Amino acid sequence: MKKMLTNNLTLKLLSVVAAIMLWLVVMNIDDPYTYRDFSPVQVTMLNENVVTDQGKVYKIEDGSDVISLRVWGKKSILRDLNIEDFTATADMQKSIKYNDLVGIEVSCSNKNIRTADINMSRENVVISVEDAASEQFNVVVKQNGKVADGYMIGAALPEQSLIQINGPASVIAKIKRVEVEIKTTGVNSDRTIHGKLNVLNSDGEAVDTTYLEYTGKTDGMDVTITMLRTKTVSLTIGHTGTPADGYNLGTISYKPETVKIAGSSEKISQVTAIAIPDEALNIDGLTESTQQTLDITQYLPDGIRLADEADATVAVSVEIEKNQEKTLEIPVGRIGVQNVPKGYEVDFGDTETVEISVSAPVAELESLKADDVALSLNLEEYSKAGSYTAALSVTFPDSTYSLVQETEVAFELVKAGSTSSEKDKNTGSSDSTDSSGSTTGSSGSSTAGNSNSSTGTGTTGTGSGSDSTGSNTTGNNTAESSGSSSTAGDTVGENKKSDTKTE
Known part of the structure; x- marks a missing residue:
């Protein structure tokens, strides 16, 4: 028996080796040893209190907490794996290095995959540690969309007017505005709308909120809005005072001439125009054209506001014209004599006409005729015969005209019948x-x-x-x-x- 086992031993060993190799070849062809890539795999940070307990916070740099895996194994095993079978962690308590590197460990829930079978795209999460900061910010409502025609939002009140934000000091320092954005397209009645929070820097760009924590709301806020009716009305502006002597008011113009106002349906129906009182514009003593600005908000009726606050300031242009002069000759026969003493009469002698110098704007002077002017002589203070010189009373068609200087006339007061x-x-x-x-x-x-x-x-x-x-x-x-x-x-x-x- 022994002889049979040892006979041609070398040949028998070669046969066994050949059989094993053939088996291995067959097995590799049927279920080969290969690899499979898995990505992206999120790294979970552990024991963060190692940093936060010191009053500091950390940030992960360059997305280093996301890795890729290459896993080796039998094809049959790899085929059944998915990304959820892998767990990647970075423990800040046991594997932090150089204060900015945290080692990554990966495990697989499938026991056929060993740690040695897993290759990672990186071995460390890169972090930066800095002081923590906390600050409160006003919450501003941002309206996104056009409300129904003839309406505007009168008030938009977020459920929190302030919000506290905690995070890295460098990130907190970038925050300049916190707003809650609501969609208002087609809105025409009071309601509550849920909006999302936007954290913006000084350029109006979004700030990375990954490492920020909000005290209170984290998923947005409710905003209560009140709707108002709108209406476009005209502006009227009066004035007080008069320009300096020798000057006349030309025109008063202003922009805008109309404004859009807002209020409740009841209030706004009662307003047809916004009247600026005369006292708001004083032209007394002016000798040249001028411009002024008026804030009209103080003259709005109770319960009425401007739809656009930019319309609050009205630019007013006052045109002042220097008067020109014109001389008119008027027959003495057109002088109305008043209060002639009883038994006396007036004799103008050889005087046939009197001259009056009129001051007024050019356009008005061109149209003024002698027949438009009324002259009168009041003799109430005269009671004895004699020769006199007295000032005439001159009446013009309107206040546009004025005398350059007083006009006098010479006359005699004589006994009736002796002229x-x-x-x-x-x-x-x-x-x-x-x-x-x-x-x-x-x-x-x-x-x-x-x-x-x-x-x-x-x-x-x-x-x-x-x-x-x-x-x-x-x-x-x-x-x-x-x-x-x-x-x-x-x-x-x-x-x-x-x-x-x-x-």
């Missing part, structure tokens, strides 16, 4: 006596007076006195004479002139 004009016009002032002793009274004329009569009377002989007629141009009274008597009807005063011849 030089009367003497010139009395052409029949003498009597004639014929041979038969008759006397004829000639007609007499007077341009002024209350009642004038002229009488011709024959005192001797047989002659008869001819009729004499007296004419009063202002009193319309007529007196007739016959023989030695003369009667005047409808007389207002007793002012008689007699022409008598006696032998």
Whole structure:
């Protein structure tokens, strides 16, 4: 038996080796030893309190907490694996190196895969450690979308007006604005809308919030909104004061001329215009055109606001024009004489016209005519005959016009019936006596007076006195004479002139 086992031993050993190799070849062909890649695998940080207990925080640099794996094994085993079978951890308590490297360990839930069968793309998580910081920020509402036509959001109140954010000091320092963004497309009634939080830097760009913690809300906030009706109305602006002497107000213009206001339906229906009171714009004493700005918010009715706060400031342009001068000649006959003393009349002598100098803007001066101006002379302070010079009262069509200087006129105050004009016009002032002793009274004329009569009377002989007629141009009274008597009807005063011849 022994001889049989040892006979051709070498050949038998070679046969066994060949059989094993053939088996291995067959097995590799059927279920080969190979590898499979798994990515990405998230590394979980352990024992972070090692850093946080010191009042510090850490940041993972360059995404070094995400790795790739290459796993070796039988094809049949690898085929059944998935990424969830692998656990990658970095323990900050036992494997931190150089204060910025934390070693990575990977394990597989499949017992057929050993740690030695796993190759990692990196062996450490790179971290940076710095001081922790905490700060409070106002929460601002950002509206995203256009509300319904004719409406605007009157108030948008987040459920928290402040939010506290904790994290690395370098990240906290970058935060300049925290807003809650809500979608308001088509909104036309009061409601509550849930919005997301946005943390922004000074450039309005999003800040990486990976290492930030919020005290309170972390998944956004509710915002309660109140809707208002809108309406476009006109602006009206008055003024007080007048420009300096010799200057005139041209035009007042302003931008904008209309504004959009907002309020409740009840309030806004009562507003048709926004009136800026005259006191808001004072042009007193101005000698040149000027511009002013007015804040109109203080003049809005109760319960009304501007839809756009940019419309609060109105630019007002005031145009001031320097007046020009023009001289007008007006006949003295158009002077209205007032309060003439009883028994007196006014004589302007040889004066036919008076000149007045008018100041006004060019356009108004061109249209002004002498007939548009009224002159009057008030004699209330004059009671005795004599020569005088007095200022005329001048009335223009409107306040646009003004006198450059006072206009005076010379005149005489005389007894009624004694004016030089009367003497010139009395052409029949003498009597004639014929041979038969008759006397004829000639007609007499007077341009002024209350009642004038002229009488011709024959005192001797047989002659008869001819009729004499007296004419009063202002009193319309007529007196007739016959023989030695003369009667005047409808007389207002007793002012008689007699022409008598006696032998």
